[in-house]
Amino acid sequence: MKIISKKAMMDDLFDVLFTVMVAFFALLFINAALVKSIDDRNERSLGEMTAVLQNGHKIIVEQEALEQGGDASALLGVRAEIEKHSTTLPLKAARKEGEVTLLVEGQQK
Amino acid sequence: MNKKGAVVLHWILFGIIAAIGLFLYYSNTSDLPVQAPLGSWQLEMINSFLYKSELDLLDLDLSARETGWKVVSELAGRGGFLEQSSCGMEKGVNRWNIVDKWCLPDEKENLKTLFFQLFPNPEGRGFSPLAIAGQRIMSSGGMKTLKSTDHYLRQYTYDYSFNVNLHYSFDEYAQLAAEARKMVDTCRGEEALEAVAECLKLVKPEHWHYTSCDVPVVPQETRIWPFCVKSPNNVEIEGKVVEYNLALDFTGYSDPV
Numbered sequence: 001m002k003i004i005s006k007k008a009m010m011d012d013l014f015d016v017l018f019t020v021m022v023a024f025f026a027l028l029f030i031n032a033a034l035v036k037s038i039d040d041r042n043e044r045s046l047g048e049m050t051a052v053l054q055n056g057h058k059i060i061v062e063q064e065a066l067e068q069g070g071d072a073s074a075l076l077g078v079r080a081e082i083e084k085h086s087t088t089l090p091l092k093a094a095r096k097e098g099e100v101t102l103l104v105e106g107q108q109k
Numbered sequence: 110m111n112k113k114g115a116v117v118l119h120w121i122l123f124g125i126i127a128a129i130g131l132f133l134y135y136s137n138t139s140d141l142p143v144q145a146p147l148g149s150w151q152l153e154m155i156n157s158f159l160y161k162s163e164l165d166l167l168d169l170d171l172s173a174r175e176t177g178w179k180v181v182s183e184l185a186g187r188g189g190f191l192e193q194s195s196c197g198m199e200k201g202v203n204r205w206n207i208v209d210k211w212c213l214p215d216e217k218e219n220l221k222t223l224f225f226q227l228f229p230n231p232e233g234r235g236f237s238p239l240a241i242a243g244q245r246i247m248s249s250g251g252m253k254t255l256k257s258t259d260h261y262l263r264q265y266t267y268d269y270s271f272n273v274n275l276h277y278s279f280d281e282y283a284q285l286a287a288e289a290r291k292m293v294d295t296c297r298g299e300e301a302l303e304a305v306a307e308c309l310k311l312v313k314p315e316h317w318h319y320t321s322c323d324v325p326v327v328p329q330e331t332r333i334w335p336f337c338v339k340s341p342n343n344v345e346i347e348g349k350v351v352e353y354n355l356a357l358d359f360t361g362y363s364d365p366v
Binding site for chain 1: 122125129133146147148149152155156157160161163164167170171174273274276
């Protein structure tokens, strides 16, 4: 036979309230930590992608200038832009060890 | 809730709170991939490898074009020869003929030779023989690889070759040779120097200048005349019209050589 005392009912009530509060905060946390984070990352990605694609466009402009006999004078500026993004884009693990440096290898004839 | 259940629940709560705290701390300060922009690896590959290779190729093209222009100017100044013409020189200018013997330069072969003597090649890379097609010059330096030095292996291999437009055609030499032959054939039969000069007035194209392009001087007392010839197509290299220096021999058949 079950005896439902007033104390037990209060315990259950607080359990329910506590569960609701935890669930509420958990949902807030999931929203902030995951959904918002993904939105931020998307936004940052778009920003970085725009900058990188602009560098590509600048290179094409320089290539056209060279083809037309121009002096490709903006080449230094393009190089600086690419270097600037090279310091922000590399993988974090690589950045931890310092700037990513490139080895040049080639088949010598 | 009994005493044991209450204790377990409280420890779980502490655990959850601690986990959230740790997550927030590390996600803001450390290298958790969740904070990196999406596609950063791909963007880095494009920016640091593809674009750097394109810049490298642009540098190569620029260098090849500069060298090509330098060689064109130098060859034109030497009448198309690498060194001395087999017909000899007149006052430091290569002769294109001795009476009716012609010593025309092989300007394309000379370009190929002189180009790689002047071409800056700090890596000591081997290039294929220079090819000339119209106004373009091209050569291949084999494959080149950019490779990262960190523990994430990334590498990009590309064809280290150039193919640049000099906006200059070596066909100008053929035109100059035809004009030179016409002038010599028409005027060398004249006996007096004054008559040669008069004859040349009729057949000499406007872009041919006696001795110098800046201050033309009609030669005296000799039938071997140096010329400065401006590019018939007014081709400019770095703002200056290409100038050819060569000497023509107007000695007639009956004259002593």
